[in-house]
Amino acid sequence: KVSVFWHRRDLRLSDNAGLFKALKGSDPVQPLFIFDKTILEKLPKKDLRVQFIYDYVQKLKEEYNRLGVDLWVYFGNPEDVFREILLLEKVSTVYTNRDYEPSALERDKAIYELLKEQGVAFVGAKDHVIFEKDEVLKEDGLPYTVFTPYSRKWKSKLNTFYIKSYPVEKYLKNLNSGGEQTKIPGLSELGFEETPTVEFPANCVEDAILEKYHETRDIPSVKGTSRLSVHLRFGTISIRKLVAQAETINESFLNELIWRDFYQMILFHFPQTVSDAFKPQYDRIEWENDEKLFAAWCEGKTGYPLVDAGMRELNETGYMHNRVRMVTASFLTKHLLIDWRWGERYFAEKLLDFDLAANVGGWQWAASCGCDAAPYFRVFNPTLQLEKFDPDRIYVRKWVKEFGSQTYPKPIVEHKTARERAIERYKQALNG
Ligand code: FAD
Numbered sequence: 001k002v003s004v005f006w007h008r009r010d011l012r013l014s015d016n017a018g019l020f021k022a023l024k025g026s027d028p029v030q031p032l033f034i035f036d037k038t039i040l041e042k043l044p045k046k047d048l049r050v051q052f053i054y055d056y057v058q059k060l061k062e063e064y065n066r067l068g069v070d071l072w073v074y075f076g077n078p079e080d081v082f083r084e085i086l087l088l089e090k091v092s093t094v095y096t097n098r099d100y101e102p103s104a105l106e107r108d109k110a111i112y113e114l115l116k117e118q119g120v121a122f123v124g125a126k127d128h129v130i131f132e133k134d135e136v137l138k139e140d141g142l143p144y145t146v147f148t149p150y151s152r153k154w155k156s157k158l159n160t161f162y163i164k165s166y167p168v169e170k171y172l173k174n175l176n177s178g179g180e181q182t183k184i185p186g187l188s189e190l191g192f193e194e195t196p197t198v199e200f201p202a203n204c205v206e207d208a209i210l211e212k213y214h215e216t217r218d219i220p221s222v223k224g225t226s227r228l229s230v231h232l233r234f235g236t237i238s239i240r241k242l243v244a245q246a247e248t249i250n251e252s253f254l255n256e257l258i259w260r261d262f263y264q265m266i267l268f269h270f271p272q273t274v275s276d277a278f279k280p281q282y283d284r285i286e287w288e289n290d291e292k293l294f295a296a297w298c299e300g301k302t303g304y305p306l307v308d309a310g311m312r313e314l315n316e317t318g319y320m321h322n323r324v325r326m327v328t329a330s331f332l333t334k335h336l337l338i339d340w341r342w343g344e345r346y347f348a349e350k351l352l353d354f355d356l357a358a359n360v361g362g363w364q365w366a367a368s369c370g371c372d373a374a375p376y377f378r379v380f381n382p383t384l385q386l387e388k389f390d391p392d393r394i395y396v397r398k399w400v401k402e403f404g405s406q407t408y409p410k411p412i413v414e415h416k417t418a419r420e421r422a423i424e425r426y427k428q429a430l431n432g
Contacts, residue, residue: 002089002176003027006034006096007071008104010127010235011056013063015165018125022095023171030089030176031064033057035075035190043192048318048352051195054187056236061184068177073184078107079114091120097127097235100264101356102271128235129261130154130162130243133268136261143269144262145278145371151258163244200352201227203237207249214252220309220321221394226253227319229353232260263361266371273370274360275341282369282376284429288337296412297332298346300400303411306386307331309399316399318352323389329366330380334422335413340367368426376426379419 005022011033013019022029035053043050061071074081085091094115099108112122126132136153137143144150187194205226209216216224231237239257246254270278277283296302300311310324320328325347332343344363348354364370368378390396393403402408 001027001092002030003093003095004085004091005029005031006094007031007060008033008096008235009099009233010097011053011060012236012238013060013168015238015241016097016168016235017127017166018095018097018123020166020168020171021123021125022093023168023174025093025095025174027092028176029095029174030072030179031060031069032072032074032085033060034078034081035073035185036078037076040190040192044349045191046193046195048195048198049354050187050190050192051198052200052230052352053234054190054192055200056234058184064175065181067172067175069175070179070181072182075185075190079110082111082114086115086118086120093121093123095123095125098124098132099128100132100268102267102274105271128239129264130239130257131157131261131265133265136265143265145266147259147262147372150262150265151255154258154261158243158247163240163247165238165240200230203228203231205242205245207245210246210249210253213250217252218323218389220324221390221392221398225322229319229355233353233355259361260358263357266361267357270371273364274356277367277369278364278371278373279369281430281432282367282426284432285337285369286425286428287339289339289342290336293336293412294332294338294342296409297328297336297338297343301409301412302331303409304331304382304386305393305396305400305403305408306382306390309390309396309403312399314347314350318350320351321395323385324395325362326366327380327382327385329363330374331382333363333367334379335382335415335418337422337425340364340369376430377423379422381415381419383415 003022003025005019010016010018019029040050057073061073064071082094099105115122131154134143136150136157144153205228209223209226213224216222228237228242232239243254243257246257267273297307297311300308300315302308306324307328310320310328313324314320329340329343332338333340340363344359347359347363351359361370365373368374368376386396396403400408
C-alpha cells in the first residue's frame with residue numbers, strides 16, 4: 001500500500017505542509033502531479049503560465065529523482081487520473097494542500113466522493129496561506145470585510161507556530177522509492193507550443209530590497225518590489241518562509257502578504273464575487289462597454305502614457321507593477337465606464353501571476369464595488385499619477401517607444417468630463 005501526495009499550487013518539496021503530513025503517515029508516499037486537461041483546454045496554445053508550471057514540474061521531478069523517487073506526472077481530468085491510479089495501485093490515502101477557489105473546491109469535492117467510494121481517504125492541509133477560511137474572524141464570528149481590522153487581528157494571532165517551517169527533509173526516507181522512472185509528457189503532447197526562453201523572476205527576494213520596500217514599492221521604473229507573485233501563486237516559495245522574512249524586515253511588505261490572505265479568505269466566504277459585485281448596488285451601474293475603447297485600452301493606445309505603459313508591459317511580459325495595475329483598472333472602469341469584469345478577464349488571460357482571489361479583489365477595489373474598496377468618487381487622475389510615480393518618464397519610455405512623437409495617440413477621453421460622468425453614473429446606481 002502507498003499513500004499519494006498530490007502537488008497542485010505547491011510545486012516544491014521544502015516546507016510543504018501537505019507533503020510533511022503525508023510523510024508522517026504510515027505508508028510510503030508516492031508524489032503526483034496532474035496537468036489538468038479541463039483547465040489547459042481553455043488556454044491559448046502559447047501560455048507563459050503553462051511554460052512556468054512545466055519548467056517547475058520538471059525541476060520537481062528531477063529533485064525527486066535525485067532521491068531515488070519518481071514523480072508521477074499525468075495529463076487528464078483529475079477524476080479519470082485517480083480512477084486509473086486506483087486500478088494500478090493499492091492506495092490508502094491521498095494527501096494534498098487545500099485550494100480555496102470555487103472551481104477547485106468543486107473539483108476536490110468530486111475527488112473526495114470518488115475516493116470515498118473506493119475506501120480511500122482524502123486529506124487536506126493548509127499550506128497556501130498563513131490563516132485560512134475562518135481562522136481570523138470578527139468577535140461576532142463573522143468574516144471580516146474590511147482590511148485594517150482584519151490585518152490587526154491577523155497580526156495579533158501570528159506567532160512562531162504559524163511560520164515555522166515543516167521539516168520535510170527529516171522524513172524523505174518515507175517516500176515511495178525504487179519505483180520505475182516514468183517520462184513527463186512533452187509540452188506539445190499537452191497541446192502547447194514552447195514559448196521563447198523567458199527569464200522568470202527568482203524565487204527569493206534579497207533583504208536589501210525589502211528594507212527599502214516602503215519607499216520604492218510605488219515606483220514602477222525601479223525594482224522596488226519582490227516580484228514573487230508568480231512563485232506565491234504556484235507555491236514555488238513557501239509563504240511561511242516569506243512571512244518570517246517580512247516580519248523581521250519590513251512591516252509594509254508584511255501588510256501586502258496579509259492582503260493576499262485577506263483576498264483568499266474573502267473568496268472562500270463570498271465565492272459569488274467572482275462574477276458579482278461584493279456590494280450588490282454596484283451591479284446596477286450602467287456601463288458604456290464600448291468595444292473600440294476597450295481594444296485601445298488592451299493595446300495600450302489610450303493616449304495616457306502611464307496607462308499605456310502598463311498595458312504594454314502586461315502584453316509583453318505577463319507582469320504589471322501594482323501601482324500601474326491600480327491606475328489601468330481605475331481608468332478602464334471609471335474613465336471608460338467599462339465593466340470591471342472585462343478588465344478582470346483580460347488580466348486573467350495575460351498575468352503570469354494570475355490569481356483569482358487577488359485579481360477579483362484588485363479589480364473590485366479599483367471599480368469601487370468590492371469589500372473595503374476605494375470610495376467611488378475617488379477617481380485616479382492618470383496624469384497626476386504619472387507625475388508622482390514616474391516623474392522622469394523612465395517607465396513610460398521603456399514600454400511606449402513612440403512616446404513624445406507624432407505617432408503617439410491623443411487621449412481617447414478627456415479626464416475632467418470622464419471623471420464627472422463616472423461619478424454621476426455611480427451615484428445613479430447607488431440611488432437605485
Ligand atoms: P510585492 O509588492 O513584492 O508583494 C509581495 C506579494 O504580496 C505579492 O507577490 C502578492 O502575492 C502579495 N500581494 C501584494 N499586493 C497584493 C494585493 N493587493 N492583493 C493580494 N496580494 C497582494 N496579484 C496577484 O498575485 N495576482 C493577480 O492576479 C493580481 N491581480 C491584480 C489586479 C489588480 C487590478 C490589482 C490592483 C492588483 C492585483 N494583484 C494581483 C496584486 C498586486 O498587484 C500583485 O500581487 C503585485 O503587483 C505583484 O508584484 P510583486 O510580487 O513584486 O509584489
